[in-house]
Amino acid sequence: MDASFKIGCHLSSAGGYLAMGRTAESIGANVFQFFTRNPRGGASKPIDPVDVADFIAYAAKEGIGPILAHAPYTLNAAGAEPRVREFAEETMADDLNRLEYTPGALYNFHPGSHVGQGAEKGIELISSMLARIFTAKAKKDGKGFSTTVLLETMAGKGSEVGRSFEEVRAIIDRTENALAGAGIAFSPLGVCLDTCHVWDGGYDIVNDLDGVIGEFDRVVGLDRLKAVHLNDSLNVMAAHKDRHACIGKGKIGLDAIARVINHPKLRDMPFYLETPNDLDGYRAEIALLKTLR
Numbered sequence: 001m002d003a004s005f006k007i008g009c010h011l012s013s014a015g016g017y018l019a020m021g022r023t024a025e026s027i028g029a030n031v032f033q034f035f036t037r038n039p040r041g042g043a044s045k046p047i048d049p050v051d052v053a054d055f056i057a058y059a060a061k062e063g064i065g066p067i068l069a070h071a072p073y074t075l076n077a078a079g080a081e082p083r084v085r086e087f088a089e090e091t092m093a094d095d096l097n098r099l100e101y102t103p104g105a106l107y108n109f110h111p112g113s114h115v116g117q118g119a120e121k122g123i124e125l126i127s128s129m130l131a132r133i134f135t136a137k138a139k140k141d142g143k144g145f146s147t148t149v150l151l152e153t154m155a156g157k158g159s160e161v162g163r164s165f166e167e168v169r170a171i172i173d174r175t176e177n178a179l180a181g182a183g184i185a186f187s188p189l190g191v192c193l194d195t196c197h198v199w200d201g202g203y204d205i206v207n208d209l210d211g212v213i214g215e216f217d218r219v220v221g222l223d224r225l226k227a228v229h230l231n232d233s234l235n236v237m238a239a240h241k242d243r244h245a246c247i248g249k250g251k252i253g254l255d256a257i258a259r260v261i262n263h264p265k266l267r268d269m270p271f272y273l274e275t276p277n278d279l280d281g282y283r284a285e286i287a288l289l290k291t292l293r
């Protein structure tokens, strides 16, 4: 197979890391995504060092990675209530500390929903949280996280922040200005582009993929792009809905998806499917996508 094509999907983490690696292998995937804990929040399972070591050896042998850990949906750094924001901060700090067991991972989160406080306030709350988490790590051991922390591009459902490339850029700038102010030179921030979300958010990746990629580069910078969530969408462009569809079964369509995975600026990205599928469905989608490379 084309080893340069990094393709996989969201997997259950119930059986641990090695089980996810083996499942990925069994469906033709060489990357995968998983939730760090119950997607609606709650406690994380303790890390099993033997499982992690076995997985790292297996992943090296089979060429699996990078792995993408997805934060729970309930994490809202832009919430109006202090306890909502505290939960987000404690959860993300805990997730990132745990991910140090698997160096070089990616961590993806939904920037948040400003719940009526306004995007400007939301951006401020998200940036200040990120800066506090990164500063605490740097003060503790003089190093940054080995994980790259990705802001996911959002569809703009409800009061979601991160609905435009400009909002994503503003969160990055604000966070890194705060870090610079604290004398910290390293930032782990990147971006995960979700094809369903940007389409629902009003970026026409079907008729003008080059234009959208060019705009991303001008506003955010392609050097920040570290991963792609590869999803079709049930809705028309700019619907601001966020309903994922199986590949080729939605309004984005197979031809446009094929252009995404082959675009010169995107083709080296790891692609993670979050389509409504069971494992057999994912196996079939991955096989289909390989024929399109």
Ligand SMILES: [Zn+2]
Residues within 6 Å of the ligand: 070, 109, 110, 152
């Ligand atoms: Zn997501």
Ligand SMILES: [Zn+2]
Residues within 6 Å of the ligand: 152, 194, 229, 274
């Ligand atoms: Zn996504």
